[in-house]
Amino acid sequence: MVKGNLIWIGHGEENVGDGTQGRVICLDGGKITNGSPALVWKYEGITVKFASPILHDDLLYVCDAGGKLYCLDAIKGGEPLWSFAYGSNTKGSPVWADGKIYVSEVDSKFHILKPSKEDCKRLFQYRFRGTGIAPVELQGSPAIVNGRVYFTTTQQLICIGKPNHTAAPDPTPPAAKEPPVDKKSPVTHLQVVPADFTVKPGEKIELKVFAYGAQGRFLHSADAKWSPAGLLPPVFPIGLPTPKTPTAPAAEPPPVKGSLSAAEGYPEPQARLLPAGQEPP
Numbered sequence: 713m714v715k716g717n718l719i720w721i722g723h724g725e726e727n728v729g730d731g732t733q734g735r736v737i738c739l740d741g742g743k744i745t746n747g748s749p750a751l752v753w754k755y756e757g758i759t760v761k762f763a764s765p766i767l768h769d770d771l772l773y774v775c776d777a778g779g780k781l782y783c784l785d786a787i788k789g790g791e792p793l794w795s796f797a798y799g800s801n802t803k804g805s806p807v808w809a810d811g812k813i814y815v816s817e818v819d820s821k822f823h824i825l826k827p828s829k830e831d832c833k834r835l836f837q838y839r840f841r842g843t844g845i846a847p848v849e850l851q852g853s854p855a856i857v858n859g860r861v862y863f864t865t866t867q868q869l870i871c872i873g874k875p876n877h878t879a880a881p882d883p884t885p886p887a888a889k890e891p892p893v894d895k896k897s898p899v900t901h902l903q904v905v906p907a908d909f910t911v912k913p914g915e916k917i918e919l920k921v922f923a924y925g926a927q928g929r930f931l932h933s934a935d936a937k938w939s940p941a942g943l944l945p946p947v948f949p950i951g952l953p954t955p956k957t958p959t960a961p962a963a964e965p966p967p968v969k970g971s972l973s974a975a976e977g978y979p980e981p982q983a984r985l986l987p988a989g990q991e992p993p
Contacts, residue, residue, distance in 0.1 A: 772786040802816075804851060823836070
């Protein structure tokens with residue numbers, strides 16, 4: 713979720729830091745140091761694994777993988793203002809409309825919630841029952857337009873709403889204004905297209921190079937001189953230690969003793985006891 717220079721994002725696994733599973737963070741994309749945006753705040757322990765967040769009136773709503781909705785102060789961060797367990801398994805992202813949150817649950821249910829800064833109330837819950845052996849699942853996010861809410865199950869496409877709805881939708885916010893691109897600004901990175909490809913002996917492929925500026929805006933196509941090169945060493949993420957290169961190669965195992973001939977075949981194995989912990993040759 714992005715507003716101005718601020719970016720809100722979460723994840724549901726361990727990451728760089730103390731190893732806590734799950735995290736919600738706010739970054740300032742306008743302050744970049746050594747290739748990394750400035751951290752505004754973070755909160756550990758919420759497993760926001762699949763669903764994207766909602767931002768409304770400076771409140772951040774996030775759903776964890778276990779079907780619990782959290783409300784946090786989007787600007788200040790800190791402890792969640794409240795949490796509400798609406799289900800047990802979430803993959804689809806929640807959607808805000810008409811002062812309500814619409815969210816699906818993998819385990820056959822669709823929910824309509826009424827959040828505020830103080831708490832959250834359940835307005836509606838519906839369970840879809842399958843017609844066959846497999847249970848109904850809801851994996852995706854709802855889409856809302858012109859007073860109608862559309863969502864899918866593994867067996868149906870559902871539309872709910874007022875049948876004679878006539879209210880006009882909210883206007884689309886204007887796009888952010890950007891200054892014109894200065895084609896003479898310094899090139900900070902290049903893009904090679906295509907990035908991945910497979911060719912057979914004798915085949916040819918055309919590679920193009922595009923130049924971009926410091927703000928990631930396209931400047932111009934670039935002329936490139938190509939030459940074959942070996943593999944580059946791996947680049948490890950910031951904060952992780954770089955593995956040390958061994959000073960000496962490991963000793964090769966001894967050759968297997970035995971002989972093979974067309975007349976005798978493989979030699980008969982000789983059974984013998986080995987000391988504890990020793991591998992057979």
